[in-house]
Amino acid sequence: MKEKQIIFLNGEFLDKNEAKISVFDRGFIFGDGIYEVVPIIKSNLVDREEFWERFLRSLKAIELEFPYEKSEFESILKELILKNSLKEGGVYIQVTRGVASREFAFVKGLKPTIMAFVFECKVLENEFKDKGIKIISVSDLRWKRRDIKSTSLLAQCYAKNLAYKAKADEAFMIENGKVNEGSSASAFIIKDKTLITKPLSNEILSGIRRKNILSFAKELGLKINERAFSMSEVYAADEVFISAATFLILPVIKADDKLINGGKIGEFVPKLRQKYIEKIMKEAES
Known part of the structure; x- marks a missing residue:
């Protein structure tokens, strides 16, 4: 990931080296804020509707008001893309409750800090x-509202660091013997032409790509089983994959040093990825 030079902060476009926030910003003090990442293809935002749905849901969950209308903020993001001459990549958006004296309870009436x-x-x-890619399994140490895309990501950073120390690319986070999700991605397995993924709840983040992947899987003739699965099932799966904004869908070929499908990429993951590419290319060109 290579960040571009111009950022948006509280109504202004600034050089990233000149952008500043208060040390009393609640995002800095408490991690009191939410964030989103949206893919950019051909200088256009894609997965826009899915992004707005989750973004607004996270804001509402922590009682954080957003001062922009949808069309107004999309115009700001498009201008940000244009100012940076970006063709392909993503936009990171962060909203915190704003600046206040250190008080644990939500402080009302603050002006939110908005950065992209x-x-x-x-x-x-x-x-x-x-x-x-290669993955390892780690204990899920996060709080109990993982459906909120909170900026408090220390547990995820810890898990990702364990993966990198093990020379792996991602970590599957385990709770009560079952996989919740990856440290920064949604997790899926395919077995006997059935796509298996954990059902939505406050235990996992609602992956933006998840809904589309389930739809594409049905088009490809896969059955869908929304349930928790174990690492033993991961090891024995026909295919394993992850999804996230910056790479869409990636196959997993090794988990905890055990080869998946003999270390070979299976039949359906490339097909699912191609269908996703077709979907976002239509959005980018419309």
Whole structure:
């Protein structure tokens, strides 16, 4: 990920080296805020409707008011993309409750801090799409409202660091013997032409790509089983994959040093990825 030079902060477009927030911002003090990441293809936002649905849901969950209308904020994001001449990558958006004296309870009447930056990365031609990634399993140490896309990500950082120490690319987070999700991605397995993924609840983040993936899976003739699954099922799966904004869908070929499908990418993950690419390309060109 390579961040571009111009950022948006509280109504202004600024050089990233000149942008400043107060040390009393509740996002800095408490992690009191939410964030989103939206893919950019051909200089256009894609998965826009899915982004707005989850973004507004997270804001509502922590009683945080957003001062922009949808069309107004999308115009700001488009201008940010234009100012940075970005063709492909993503936009990171963060909203905190704002600046106040250190008080644990939600402080009312604050002006929220709103920041966005764009970054360059290969969404369509990710280096792992044809060779797959490696994952490890770790304990899920997070709080109990994982459906809120909170900026409090220390547990996820801890899990990702464990993965990197193990020379893996991602970590599946385990609770009560079952996989919740990846440290920064949604988790799926395919077994006997059935796509299995954990049902939505406050135990996982509602992945933006998840709804579309389930729809595409049905089109490809896969059955859908929304239930929790274990790492033993991951090891024995025909295919395993993850999804997130910056890479869409990536196959997993090894989990805890055990090869998945003999270390070979299966039949359906590339097809699901292609269908997703077709979906966002239509949005980018419309």
